[in-house]
Amino acid sequence: MSYDVVIVGGGPAGLSAALALGRARKRVLLCDAGARRNAAAEHIHNFVTRDGTPPQEFREIGRRQLAAYPSVEARDLRVEAIAGTRGAFQVTSAAGTVEARRILLCTGLIDEPLAIQGFRELWGRSIYQCPYCHGWEVQDRRWGYLARGVQFLEFPLLLRGWTRDVVVFTSGAFDVQADIRARLGAAGIHVEARPVARLIARDDRLEGIQLSDGATIRCEVLFAHPPQRQVDLVRTLGVALDDDGFVQVDPMRRETSVPGIYAGGDLVSRMQGAILAAASAMQAAAMLNHELTAELVAGGGAGGPE
Template identity: 45%
Template sequence: MLLDVAVIGGGPAGLAAALVLGRSRKRTALFDGGTPRNATAAYIGGFVTQDRIAPASFRHTAHEDLRAYPSVDLHLDTMVDRIERAGAKFRILASGAEYTARRVLLATGMIDEPIPLPGSRELWGTSLFQCPYCHGYEVADRPLAFLAPEPGEAPWVQLLRSWSRDVMLFTNASVEVEPACRVALAEASIPIEERRIIGLARTGRQLTGIVVDGNVTIPRSALFFRPVQRQAPVVAGLALALDDRNYVRVGEDDYETSIRGIHAAGDLMTHYHGALAAAAAGSKAAHSINHGLTVDLVGQGLL
């Protein structure tokens, strides 16, 4: 079967795009590899009408919405291995099967590299977070920490003051804080801990402290950090044009990548990450895809 659109990725961007395309009566296949980026998080924060919903519940509800549209097929737990040009169309190779699509929308998000600290995997999504807008409210008024990955990121710790007066910057003995930043943090009474982190103290999946050289434990309830990120293999394999932060370059209005007919939406094309923002981008990209595709099909006498 020839697809109008293959949506690669089943997070908020892909789900929102598939909904728009289903309502536009385009033959759409949504491929979801089954390993969501927020799988370990207890909830999604800040999504209007869905605030604090569990990620699995969010996806289940979205799948039920999409099943109401006969032109949308869900391929759950199906990993797309490769995308190839096939004339004016695209060949999608996924879990041993082959599909052909007129357009492709990449909505794979980004892959977060684990923070290089002992015990971090067990705390990711419950006490170790990337986004305070998603998770800051639930740890408000507790002792918070920010781990700076590079000097330019150190001032970011001030943002945590929105949620707690007790915030601290950690450098893990690997980041030299710039003098102007030191002055600003001192004036704001934000301490800087520059010793090497040797462990994370926890009770179950709850962080209780950060252990630094000398076996000193500094009480903290949550640690925020900016992880190193990389594109999903299927995206990297396309050799698309990327910006200087390794996000996929897209057109401002049409979300088209450097390969004509392949579009991208969500976290893989912007540093501004969040479920609601990703869903909005997916919806906007789908509108553009449907418009261009419809014009083409009408011109070919197929609509």
């Protein structure tokens, strides 16, 4: 079987790219399997027309809309390997190997849970990474921020837009310089340096944070930025990553360092959100479609399904 494009990953990024390429009459295989970033979240917010939609429903709507485009095939398959070069890639999954002219990586990122008792269970329920996504629902409560380094200490100032009551937990892992402490203090933000021992929950919701000396601090919502990593497939492809571990792409064309392999969505950027991922992959799709169409028509083809 031969496709113009194989898209790896069927989250907001992959679905958006598949829609654009289907409407551009390209033969597309969308493969999706495995963990997705917002699996723990109850609702997607801040995506216009989809505010409050459960993540699974969001994907089902995306798949339903793709079904209107006969040149797009969406399958629940994990891509295990990609070989070959621009114009002639071989993509292998449990269903066998197919050919593709271009690859579009929309594989998202993996969040590595922090090693704090209770973190994994509360992630997406009482622990969030983005106040634009989940701040509104929990505004004006007591919020905490688990800071992993001094470079993260601008973030709690942003949180003040949603609540007056913010505590920063450093676990004493780094020093907070006097000027930063003063800025936080002026915003009414307390810095707690005693190490966090565990998170206390009731009915799957955070109630408090127990410190190593046994003291408990009341806290209903936590924000955190756990470390992130690329999925294994991306690591095996040899595409260049930047210093922060994001896949490097040409800012306009969205091509990676490996010719013919493009990328869009969370895996390329610290600015992570469903609508941003969809837009970034749509850009990649448009850019690679332009190239592909030029190539096909130059060879005498129609530029669409023959």
